[in-house]
Amino acid sequence: MIPLMHVILDVGAEAEQAGARKFREVLEAKLRKEFLSEDVRIVESANLGVSGQGVCMLVYPDEVYYGNLKLSDADRIVDQHFINGKPVEELFLDSPEMRRLMAWRRREGIIKKGRGRVVLDNVGAVDPENLAEYKSRDGFRALAEAVRGGTPEGVLDTVKRSGLRGRGGAGFPTGMKWEAVREAPGDRKYVICNADEGEPGTFKDRIILEGDPFRVLEAMALAGYATGAEEGYVYVRGEYRTSIDRLENAIRKSREAGYLGRNILGSPFSFEVRVKEGAGAYICGEETALIESLEGKRGTPRLKPPYPVTEGLWGRPTVVNNVETLANVPPILRNGADWFRKFGTERSPGTKIYLIIGHVVSPGLVEVETTTSLRELIYGYGGGIRGRRRLKAVQVGGSSGGIFDPSVLDEAMHFDALKEKGGILGSGSMLVMDETTCIVDMVHGILNFFLHESCGACFPCRIGNERLVRTVNGFRSGSARPSDIDLLEEIASAMKVASYCALGQSPFLPLSTAIRYFREEFEEHVNGKCRAGVCRFKVLKERQEARRWTVVMSR
Amino acid sequence: MTTSQIIRSLEPTQDNLLAILHRVQDANPANFLDQPELREVADYLELPYSFVYGVATFYSMFSVKPRGRHVVRVCASPPCHLMGGRTIRDELREYLGVEFGDTTEDGLFTLELSSCLGTCGIAPAMMIDGEIFGNLDGVRLREILDRKRREEP
Numbered sequence: 001m002i003p004l005m006h007v008i009l010d011v012g013a014e015a016e017q018a019g020a021r022k023f024r025e026v027l028e029a030k031l032r033k034e035f036l037s038e039d040v041r042i043v044e045s046a047n048l049g050v051s052g053q054g055v056c057m058l059v060y061p062d063e064v065y066y067g068n069l070k071l072s073d074a075d076r077i078v079d080q081h082f083i084n085g086k087p088v089e090e091l092f093l094d095s096p097e098m099r100r101l102m103a104w105r106r107r108e109g110i111i112k113k114g115r116g117r118v119v120l121d122n123v124g125a126v127d128p129e130n131l132a133e134y135k136s137r138d139g140f141r142a143l144a145e146a147v148r149g150g151t152p153e154g155v156l157d158t159v160k161r162s163g164l165r166g167r168g169g170a171g172f173p174t175g176m177k178w179e180a181v182r183e184a185p186g187d188r189k190y191v192i193c194n195a196d197e198g199e200p201g202t203f204k205d206r207i208i209l210e211g212d213p214f215r216v217l218e219a220m221a222l223a224g225y226a227t228g229a230e231e232g233y234v235y236v237r238g239e240y241r242t243s244i245d246r247l248e249n250a251i252r253k254s255r256e257a258g259y260l261g262r263n264i265l266g267s268p269f270s271f272e273v274r275v276k277e278g279a280g281a282y283i284c285g286e287e288t289a290l291i292e293s294l295e296g297k298r299g300t301p302r303l304k305p306p307y308p309v310t311e312g313l314w315g316r317p318t319v320v321n322n323v324e325t326l327a328n329v330p331p332i333l334r335n336g337a338d339w340f341r342k343f344g345t346e347r348s349p350g351t352k353i354y355l356i357i358g359h360v361v362s363p364g365l366v367e368v369e370t371t372t373s374l375r376e377l378i379y380g381y382g383g384g385i386r387g388r389r390r391l392k393a394v395q396v397g398g399s400s401g402g403i404f405d406p407s408v409l410d411e412a413m414h415f416d417a418l419k420e421k422g423g424i425l426g427s428g429s430m431l432v433m434d435e436t437t438c439i440v441d442m443v444h445g446i447l448n449f450f451l452h453e454s455c456g457a458c459f460p461c462r463i464g465n466e467r468l469v470r471t472v473n474g475f476r477s478g479s480a481r482p483s484d485i486d487l488l489e490e491i492a493s494a495m496k497v498a499s500y501c502a503l504g505q506s507p508f509l510p511l512s513t514a515i516r517y518f519r520e521e522f523e524e525h526v527n528g529k530c531r532a533g534v535c536r537f538k539v540l541k542e543r544q545e546a547r548r549w550t551v552v553m554s555r
Numbered sequence: 556m557t558t559s560q561i562i563r564s565l566e567p568t569q570d571n572l573l574a575i576l577h578r579v580q581d582a583n584p585a586n587f588l589d590q591p592e593l594r595e596v597a598d599y600l601e602l603p604y605s606f607v608y609g610v611a612t613f614y615s616m617f618s619v620k621p622r623g624r625h626v627v628r629v630c631a632s633p634p635c636h637l638m639g640g641r642t643i644r645d646e647l648r649e650y651l652g653v654e655f656g657d658t659t660e661d662g663l664f665t666l667e668l669s670s671c672l673g674t675c676g677i678a679p680a681m682m683i684d685g686e687i688f689g690n691l692d693g694v695r696l697r698e699i700l701d702r703k704r705r706e707e708p
Contacts, residue, residue, distance in 0.1 A: 013687035014677045051676055052690070200632035203673035238577070238616045239672060241685045279573050279614035282670045296572035296600075298613040355675065358637050363676040399633050429675075431634055445636035452631060453670055455613075 003041035008058040008124050010048040018054035027074040045124040046210035051362050053093055067093030118351045119327045120367045123211030128246050131253045134214040140259050142333035143218050146225055147267035155226040161337035163349040168322030169426045171415040180309040181227040184317035189229035191220050192320045195236040198282040199398035201429035204353040205323035209243035213250035217273055219326035223319050224271045235290050237278040247275050282453035286501050287320040300457040301501035344370035348414035356382035358432035370414040378432055389434040397426025399446050400506035402513035422513050438534035439518040440475045440525050446510050447472055461504030464495040475525040478540020485522045562599050585621035622665035623658040629681040632671035638678040646693045
């Protein structure tokens with residue numbers, strides 16, 4: 001039976017804590033009592049795009065958002081809204097921030113139907129555990145068309161023409177990567193989906209995997225078809241339990257329905273997907289470290305070249321694509337390369353998922369075209385800065401991205417956006433910092449993270465990170481000398497040149513941009529001043545004290 | 556299931572090593588990989604013990620030291636740091652009375668640091684076993700830990 005109404009219940013981490021599961025039970029009990037269980041389907045969503053609103057849900061077809069729901073509200077909503085058709089207005093999702101945000105969006109005309117939703121169009125709209133719902137939204141159509149009437153060359157050609165670039169951080173053209181694997185010699189090839197999302201400030205892949213896992217599988221099969229691979233692996237970080245469960249469920253159901261496995265849909269093409277679980281290592285997001293880990297070893301990176309496209313998993317040609325990159329593939333093949341190119345810019349076509357986090361009113365993620373400016377992202381989608389404070393800095397692209405002052409606000413966030421300013425788009429994360437933030441302290445936090453995550457295999461990274469943290473700590477404690485500012489840059493650039501992999505090269509960007517845009521603050525710290533009042537200058541104070549005593553005693 | 560059965564529930568290929576270690580650790584009452592277990596895994600996969608030990612100590616989710624019933628993993632990444640992560644870390648250390656990597660005397664909690672948990676929208680965040688807790692402050696932190704304590708038999 002087709003349900004008359006859909007309830008999309010937010011079961012994200014925050015809603016779950018607010019009691020979303022319990023609310024679901026109460027709502028289900030009430031629906032059973034009213035004999036409505038078949039007519040109202042409850043779908044769980046990892047993220048409704050709202051924050052700080054407790055238990056919230058979206059009701060279709062009315063498109064009504066309810067927020068801050070208490071258990072007792074379930075009965076009322078069923079009676080008034082579901083049975084009598086009158087949405088309960090008092091329970092609508094509402095807050096000053098939300099009102100401001102909605103007004104801004106209306107004013108700026110941001111809510112235009114269908115705009116930009118290439119990747120996340122199913123997330124929150126389908127039951128991620130239900131194959132039929134995925135299929136009802138054109139799911140597996142691209143794969144069916146490819147294996148029945150298409151050719152691998154055709155699929156490859158469309159992806160190439162679309163200009164799709166990798167969404168994992170580097171922005172490498174996906175079609176070129178696929179072509180390299182296709183042309184690489186070897187009878188066994190592999191497709192790996194990199195779902196080891198660990199870049200601080202990034203959780204887009206989790207939302208895709210939890211909200212639309214079938215799409216990732218379809219894309220992997222298409223990648224296999226285009227490149228000549230018959231086996232695929234999804235490497236998911238161990239902390240993403242829900243993603244792993246949903247993927248395994250999706251693989252089982254896709255295989256039963258003939259979309260994965262031997263002779264897909266009766267064609268000669270076969271493709272198997274397995275899930276591999278990580279065990280907590282940031283470095284495994286680096287593709288060669290990921291491959292090592294997948295082979296059952298310590299996740300230390302390999303020296304490149306050779307690149308995975310020629311010598312990857314078990315030494316064979318391997319495609320490694322990020323989750324978001326793959327999620328773009330089925331809609332591109334369904335609608336064509338030209339359709340995709342209508343979004344975004346010439347060199348960065350399509351949309352991008354941006355994560356807007358830190359000191360903003362409504363932290364979260366949004367998928368918009370790559371023509372969107374940083375200002376729109378922070379003040380529009382993020383709702384502006386919390387607590388009427390002023391924007392001080394924003395770190396674009398995750399922890400290895402550059403730290404900028406507000407002068408970059410009007411830059412469009414495409415892949416090559418911040419290149420001449422010394423930045424990268426990276427994972428698409430925008431860490432927003434207000435004036436209460438101390439840049440030196442923040443840099444310390446970032447460097448500490450790299451120190452913790454360095455795998456220790458090569459010495460520039462292992463020792464360099466240690467030295468960086470110690471030096472920057474000098475600024476916080478008051479023992480730094482003026483020349484230490486240049487020393488920081490010097491160490492980071494040596495690491496950039498000499499490190500084995502991207503992790504050792506990472507501190508350079510945040511450090512060099514922080515020094516370029518906020519040099520004054522580093523200088524102030526040398527003199528024992530922290531304008532945000534965060535740093536305590538313990539060493540400096542101890543020295544002052546000691547000096548004072550020396551003076552007293554010598555008298 | 557005995558440990559041997561758990562180990563043998565997956566094919567003896569090296570790429571299953573991490574999965575086997577996960578399963579063995581999950582079944583261990585003290586939440587860690589002990590030496591005999593690691594040796595048995597090494598034998599099953601025909602790998603040197605030193606290699607298996609090397610893998611087990613590389614990944615932060617594995618432990619070769621006994622741990623408490625609940626593993627509290629607090630996010631140490633920059634976004635959480637920005638939102639007050641350091642205070643949360645200090646509060647946790649103080650409230651549980653242990654340093655990172657150690658277990659409380661009653662054997663209930665082990666305190667660990669974690670890289671980004673991917674819940675930056677609700678920073679600062681921590682994970683207790685598989686469960687995420689976000690928007691933390693000192694009060695909420697104590698509530699959550701107290702509730703965990705009360706749930707114990």
